[in-house]
Amino acid sequence: MANKVDWKILRGSLVVFIGCLVIAGGLVGGSFYFKSKMDREYRVHHSNFRAASQQYLAVDEEERIIEEYYPEFVRLYNGGFLGPERRLDWLESLRNAGKSLGLPELTYKMSPQKVEEPEFDLNLGTYDLNVSTMSLSMGLLHEGDFSRLLAAIDREAPGVYSVAECQFQLTRDDGALNPTTPNIAAACIFDWWTIDLRGEARLQL
């Protein structure tokens, strides 16, 4: 005769066992949940405490930074390196430079500003690098005009720029320079860089 399970005998104890299992599971699960919650709460408060204490300890350092760097920060903001771009000032500076150098031809085209990742290593931290691309076409009497143009822009225009590409082409075949008409046609692309807060926030003094 094969052994069979006599549920009549086991029923009661099985109910008790399952009951104990459920209660024990509930107790352990509940207490584990409570402990996890308290652990999370502790981690958050402990982290806040550490941050606050470090911040407090760093007040002297902050004071030193403000004293040392804030004037330069304000100067950079006013100089158009930080905050909103100064597109009008750039164009005026360009026009003035062209006029003062007597360039026979100087045209520009500027694209909308956009956020870009720099090609070189640069830790931007909480800031974005905003780039406005300017295409510049020039008629130069000789190659020295280009250097002088850049020097004039450096002197007068707010902000910082970098030349990305340039093409120079002699306009005369015989190689003779004419003092009144463009001898070299130059086309360059300038990247105008400004730094502002990351995202939608804007730097304001």
Added chain:
Amino acid sequence: MSFSLKSIFNRNDSRVLFVAADQATYYIYNDGELANSYGFTTDEAGLALFERCLVDTGNAPVSILVDMVEEEYRLDTMPHVGGGDRKSVLDRKFARLFRGTPYYYAERQGRETEGRKDDKVLLAALTKPESVQPWVEKLMEVEMPIAGIYSLPVLSAQLLKTLKVNAENVLLVSLQSISGLRQSFFRGGQLRISRLAYMPRMGSVPYANYMLDELEKLRRYLNSLALVAREQPLHIYILSHGDLLNELEQHCRDTEDEKFFLVDVAEVEVKLGENKTHDRYESDALFARLLTGASVKNHYAKPEETQAYQMHKTRDGLLVAGALLLLGGLIWSAVNFVDAVTLRQQALDARQKAVFYQERYQLARQKLPPTPVEPRDIKHAVDVVDSLREQKASPVGIMATISQAIARTPEVRLDRMEWSTEFPEQKEVSRTALALDIPAYDRYDHAELKGRIEPFSGNFREAIATIDGLVEELELLPDIEEVTVLEYPLDVSSDSDVSGSATDSQERQTAEFRLKVVKGASNGQQS
């Protein structure tokens, strides 16, 4: 069987049914103590009374102890195998030796030292199962759980352990009121043979003499079989009590071959945990008591007969497991709870400290001038602008370098220049610079030049030499990384077409070329 709280907590209740050939005694143990015992004859009336007794005395596991003449023992050997093979071998042996009985038992008693080292086994069987079956059937009828059917002689080995008997040759003699005089011979603590002798009524014969006569018969039998180790004396343990014990003491004399040990039944019962001793010279209750203690492995009962008991054990196991689970859960959750409360307290402390330091920080910050961003971001912005200034690129530097070289080769005229800049991976720059021991550049200016030889006499060899001279001049200048001629005035390589006039012609000829120049620049340096 019903389930009740009483049955959960009365785990110490047990029953022993001591079965002899024509009668049985039912021992009732409540809370580990012998509460009562009832005798029944093996007939219809006795079984009916037994059934009524079972109903009246409540449910508890029953161990059936058998002591009857119709029990046979064989010493045998079998191959040293296990599992299903062992069972098959034993089944064949039982079928051959004890045909017709379902009650048989095998006990391994070591191994032979020679040959294939077979197992030595004691085979035992109840050859008259009908003496036991009515009792078993009655118990199963009223759903009493049967813990097992036990052989008194086999069980006697347990008693030797209680008496701490270590001798090589032991003869254990006990008197049972319902079965008679049981003599079991053990060698090395293992049962070899056993004999049950009829005992007349107490007082009808001198009991001590009668017992010793029976003992002598077995002694002679043992000698005839040469079962007793010759070099060791036979230790004879006789269980008795009161006057009979005194009487035996007077008759038993130790010799070189025999040593007598008279054991008081009452004292052994106390050793086994019995609180109330009984003034009896028989050992019935003593052997019954052996079955109420530690769990003893079943000898004869079939699985179907012990099924209810197994179910009860499973039930008990479930209850114990449940209780342990609950206890474990309580302890674990208590530990978790204590940890959680401790963490909560630590969290409150941390929060208070954080608030304290935040207040102190705000107070300290009030003394500082207001800034649009955090001080560390002020410094960072200044650093970023500095970096951008350093990265500023323009073609002015490379234009100056190229002009320098062309000034030394006046035959060359430049018509066109295309310039661009490239920023290499920072890691790559450092690694290459380190490996080649060369200055690391932060960027490279690429210039593609298009020019011609002016004036050109038509001598291409001379023109190519002039261009090569320009290349050499360029390569000598600082920071020039690479100068490549992309196109000579005349392609004289073997895989290209060449055509022209080889005579002095008035037709104007040109000597145009293209060059690629790469110049390195470091941060802050005009390239």
